[in-house]
Amino acid sequence: MIGVGRTDRSAFGDWWWTVDRWLLVVLLLLIAAGAILVMAASPAVADRLGLDSFHFVRRQLIFLVPGLAVVFVTSLLPPILIRRLAVIGLLVTMLMLVATLFFGHDVKGARRWLSLGGLLLQPSEFAKPLLAVVCAWLLAQRAQHENFPSFTIVAMVAAVVIGLVVIQPDVGMAMVIAAVTFTQMFLAGLPLILVAGLALAGASAAVGAYALFPHVASRIDRFLDPSRGDTFQVDTSINAFSHGGLFGTGPGEGVLKTVLPDAHADFIFAVAGEEFGLLPSLGLIVLFAVLLLRGFARLFRESEMFNLLAAAGILSQLGLQAVINMGVNMSLLPAKGMTLPFISYGGSSMLALAFGMGIVLALTRQRAGGYRPPVHRPLAPLARDGASA
């Protein structure tokens, strides 16, 4: 496949033989699918906005190279460096989140973007993987120090980040962060009574969001009772799937992307459904499922708590976004602005996801004391060893 021998002990050779190549392949397939779909969906949107047809395509491809580089470089890092990087990174990101409140770009009523040297960055995208790593580190401390108040500290740190994201306002992202942190605490052994309590608190927070934010309330109302308001996007999206059918209309032949405002971002899955039909769309779901379950399977054999929690956190974040986005596209969930990881158009999102998956790849590499590959050794000698002990 690649001319790297097993005995090659160079940094790359070492990486190649220790990294989870399944995850790597699935990731690259997703990124490729994303490039193709942005190419299919975005020209119609660009035309409507009066931009050059390939405006979004070009911008997305420009982010692709640094994205791949970030995946590769990050996956080379040892866990300890990732941890330190994450602590510093999270502090910087939180400062940037505060800065967006004052200097942020106002887009459609929300201040989520920060202009850095002509580049628009969305700090909250980077906050997600960084927070997951930091929380994992804090939670892993429980295993070493019996009385370390991990859960309290993690809850407080997460609360600050979530608070900063909520006032942007970006309720959807805040919910994802909360859910990811919750999942990590669950994995770290949070007593089940507290799990139930937090789940309840989460439900009441959702009700609170419904009461506090009019746009959240209106979206949920429209989902529960489509006759109450404008369900244009979701209706159009469902139409796209039905229109596509088994084989799809063919690349570029879809029509509903010409009317859907967010065809290249939040509703790109619908474009996939219309133009490529059932099987490629199903393939997309399978890719996400494989990415997640393969990652979890790998973590099941992980013996380092920090690695398990950090990687599981990032994978959950990715999985949640994918499930929510596709759920909204197919009207299983109320409309929520959520990008489809690696597929939707968005530079910040692409870089942050690349960084996150780089971390997952780094943490799931085979290493002494870390990931334990399944052992296929004859049982007899072991048994003899055990008997002698």
Next chain:
Amino acid sequence: MSAATSHTYDRLAGPRERIRIDGIAKQALDTGRVRLIAVAAAFGLCFVVLGARLVDLTLLRAGEPIAVAPAVRVAPLARGDIVDRNGLLLATNLKTASLYAHPRKVLDPHASAAAIARVLPEIDLADLQTKLASDRGFVWIKRNLTPREQDAVNRLGLPGVGFMDEPRRIYPQGRLAAHVLGYTGVDNHGLSGIEKGFDETLMEGAGKPVQLSIDVRVQHALWEELQAAMVLHRAIGAAGVVMDVQSGELLAVVSLPDFDPNQINEATADQLFNRATLGVYEMGSTFKAFTVAAALEYRTADLDRVFDASEPIKVSRYTIKDDHAKNRWLSVPEIFMYSSNIGAAKMALEVGGTRQRDFLRRLGFLSKAPLEVPEVGQPMWPQPWRDINTMTVGFGHGIAVSPVQIAAAFSPLVNGGLMVSPTLRKRNPAVDPPAERVLSSETSEKLRRLMRLVVEKGTGSRGAANGWLVGGKTGTAEKAVNGVYKRNALLSSFVSSFPMTDPRYVVIAILDEPKGIKETHNFATGGWTAAPVTGRVIARIAPVLAVDPVNEKSDEVQRSMTVSARRGRN
């Protein structure tokens, strides 16, 4: 890092040692692994659900029309029809093709524009060339093409141009009832008349048409007679109303000059103006009917009262005098018959300003008519209402109302005293229309006799229609232009009802600035110009409306129409 280092020895150390070193960490890790399975299972379930939904949407529902199709809601194709009281079509939709272009896809803008302009000659070539040469994504070239035009453009085989189905509102009756129906804009929304008044109902679709009270046959008769009179007397405008006095249903509402709603772009502002409902006019002598009604109702006068009309009334700088002056005392029937301003003014003064005003309010003159079209005129009346105003209002000056209001207020005068509100919707004949008693039936009965007298022996004799026992009241008002009444600019009207033994309909004709002709001895008054119109209209519509003819000469009818009025002293 003790745990991490200890792992290095995991497989080398014995079980007991391992438990001792990282017992807690191991336990936590085991919990984590078990819970990891739970999380993975939850995600797995989510993906299975997503996959199932995808199969459901793409395979099971493929091609199935979605319940809420957005395209249909954005541009509803079927606006509801409008029909007359007998179900005759007044407004409907025609599917037409509209021609558009995607300029960026047009290969040769100049040649294409020239080709299109050749088959659609009314298109401005230079304008079209600019449009096609522009960098826009979409331009309209022409809306609502005829099939022949569409075929001609199709034959050009030009790339970058296409057709979009667009409904077009069609009014099969043309200009007949144009003001009632109104018209729609390019977006298919109503802009005036019933189209606007019932826009919401009509936009809901073609399910149930909006049925009007209008009767096309009556509308046509009134329209034709008014049009003829307007031409004959070179009037600048005309208006007419036919109303059912029992139900308030308007069977015909005409305003001239009118317009063709199918070609709304060619209509002038004057043509679009609805004189019958939006225009308010000082009606002049017609109003004396209301003055007499008030006097009879409040019992300040009876039919045998006489008033001194021997000389004009002088109030400060105003002088009230009679047009057909008899210069003697006049009885109430004589005042009505000869249309005496002096008599009416004195009668009104006896009723008193407060009661007069109250009476006119109950007849609906002090508020807008409750009509279903947006074009409803706001009446004007004196403020403050002094004695001089009471007198002028008594003979119809100083108060301006719309012709539809006159029709509505005339109903109680002839129908036994019940005020019904005018409507353009067909009423359910099984349900009694809401009505308010404003007059005693005795007063109404007396007024019917007086009105018959006007047609039989007075100013309205040319309004007669043999066999239909018409009664009515003429009106000739000098139009106030810039606050000055002009002698030669008249508003001539005739308000009539038939048959006077049991009135069924009110018929109003109004001519705006008619000119006298030889046949009318140069008179342009209501009796000479408007009364013949209503007479002819009644003769045409009474048989259509299945009104039984009356033998006007029979003793019974003669008796019921007798007015016991003695002649006033000299």
